[in-house]
Amino acid sequence: MAQARNVATPTGSEYPPRLPRRPGGRFTAGAMFRSVTLLSAALLAVAMVSVAGFGLVGCAAGKGEFESEPGSQRSAELEALIAQFDREVPRLLDRYDIPGAAVALVRHGEPVWSGGYGYADLDAREPVDSETVFEAGSIAKSITAWTVLRLVDQGKLALDDAVITHLPDSVAERFRAAGAGGVPAETLTVGELISNSGGMPFALGAGDLEDLREGRMDIEHLRRRAPSGERFEYSNPAFVMAALMVERVSDAPFAEVAQREVLDPLGMQNSGFGAQPRFAESAATGHTFDGTPVRWDNRGPPGAGGFYSTATDLARFLAAYHAHHGAATPDARPDTETVLSASAFRAMLDPVIRVGGAYHTLMAEYYALGHFVDFLEGYPLGEDSSGLPVKGVTHGGESTGWLTAYYTIPQTGDGFVLLTNSRRSWPLMRLARTWVDALAIPHPTMVQSYYRLRAAVIGFGAVTAIAAAGVLLMVLRRRKRPWAPTRLRARIGAAALVATGAALLVGWWAIAHGVVSMFFPVLVALPAAGVTLLALVLVAANLPLTVRR
Structure with a gap:
């Protein structure tokens, strides 16, 4: 084996050899840099394996607490789940400084329970209940899709219509100008617009209906980023444009059309678009991440957001998915009352594009028309009447002072609603796991994602802490027996660290x-x-060191 340069061959009494000190007393960073790199890589590999293991644990289905059909035990089992929420939710609110939350459950197509926890307004100590009004954020996109499909049933729109033909002339002109030299506006269809598959930009804060109508929306927010179907682009301007399109073909304000055609027929009397005065008495106050209060009537863009609702109303909304699914099957009862035709309902939930992007892939595998969609393969009930695996349907809402979500399985009529008045509320997503564990179904993507992220955070924290300890240990050892490469090499290694x-x-x-x-x-x-x-250890380890001889 080649001997280290300038190091004498050890004799029995001199082993291990005493390595010569480098003049000037600064210990060398070159070998340490290689050692730290190898140590970090090894620890990262171990952490990734651990994270994968945690993720698999998070995917496992829990024990069932409900029968597959309503029976004599359903009430007791439901009470057990509610009791679990009663224990878990207050603890989570307190731990994460979340003012309040409302939760609702749907079982076999019927709203079976809704409840409130914490406070709608901290100053007034007003408690949350099932009728507290929350700003529901992008859950609005699902309501907008229902409204568009309702107009499709009425013959006022078609999913393959060019969007530009249903816009006011001034808006159509700006939309056409935005596409000049790039992806043309004329090829975008109604279905592509509300499936986030048309290449419209994300553009958070782009403006609302009035901004679009009056020409104040930045033209960049109207410029398509990709041809239709090329990639998923979650877009707020797309749904604002859909709302304007609804207004044009209905000759009425979007909020009125959605209320008349969808919300009222579904029994959602305490829901609507826009900060309506009727919501003031029962509306919750939102809170930013640092706890700053946000007025309940904070302006949101109707169509893409700006939707207000209650836990009770959203439970009715999820129950409607089950009724419509039943009406869309060959053995449907002819007297089933629905808002959408069977064909419109199927089209609305038929996956259009695979979800992309670091954030939105946390929600589901696919996006349909205004809905995220999972295929719950391995679900005990197998395939639905169309021969496809059971679908899970979901959407979340996130705005300045609010975080909300729903998840439903139209085939079984099971649903879960979560409304909160704080941006700190992501940890409450573990309640969705409590719910799916009670139903003994595979964890949907949003539940898997939360627990995989959590495991990744723990793993990363452990890796960095262990790496810091390892570096510190090497520093202490090297200070006693420093390496002695060339001065230039040491300086380069130290600078790199x-x-x-x-x-x-x-x-x-x-x-x-x-x-x-x-x-x-x-x-x-x-x-x-x-x-x-x-970081501090890496920096401090390369400060000048005087070694006493």
Whole structure:
């Protein structure tokens, strides 16, 4: 074996050899850099395996607590699930500083329970109940899709119509100009518009119906980013444009059309688009991530957002999916009352495009018309009447002071609603796991995603903490027996380690911390401490060191 340069061959009494100190007393970073890299890679590999294991645990179905059909035990089993919520929700609200939440359950196509926890208004100590009005954010997109399909049934629209033919002339002209030299506006269809498959931009905060109608919406927010079907582009301007299209073909305000054609027929009397005065008495106050109150009538863009509802009303909404699914089967009862025809309902929930993007892939596998859709393969009931695996249908809403979500399985009539008045509410998504475990179904994508993310955060925090401890141990050992490569090589290695530490600090606190804390406002402390400790050790380890001879 080749001997290290300038190191004498050891004799029995001199083994292990004493490595010569480098002049100037600064310990060398080159070998440490290689060691740290190998250590970090090994720890990261172990963490990824651990995360995968945690993820698999999160995917497992829980024990069933309900019978597949209503029976004598249903009430007792339902009470057991409600009792579990009564224990779990207050604890989560307190742990994560969330003011309030409302939850509702649907079973066999019937709303069976809804309840409130915490406070709708902290100052007034007004409690949340099942009739508290919340701003439901992008759940609005599902309501908009129902409204569009209702007009399709009435012959006022068709899913393959060009959108531009149903817009006011001034808006159509700006839309056409936005597509000049790029993806043309004329080829975008109604179905593509409300399936996020038409290449319209995300453009959060792009403006509302009035901004679009009056020409104040930035033309960049009307410019298509990709041809139809090329990729998933979650778009707020697309649904604002859909609302304007509804107004044009109905000759009435969008909020009125949605109320008349969808919300009222479904019995959703305490829901609607826009901050209507009738909501004021029972509306919750929203809260930002840091707890700053947000007025309940904070302006949202109708069509894409700006939808207000209650847990009770959204439970009725989910029950309607089961009724419509039943009406769409060959053995449907002829007297079933529905808002949409069987063909319109099937078209609305038929997956159009696979979901893409780091954030929205957390919700589901596919996007249909205004709905995220999962195929729940392995579900005990097997396939639905169309021969496809059972579908799970979901949408969430997230705005300045609110976080909301629903999940339903139209075939079985099971549904779950969560409404909160805080942006810190992502940890409450574990309630969805409590619900699906009670039903003994495979965990949907949004439940899997939450627990995989949680495991990843824990794993990353552990990796950085262990890496910091390992680096510190090597530093202490090297200070006693430092390496002795050339001075230039040592300086380059030291500079690389200092740069790595600085990059870790900046990357975490400038970018990653805000994202992780949104999902895990308490757990974020673990990776924050680990990254900070590792960065400081890397930097401090390469400060000048005087070695006494």
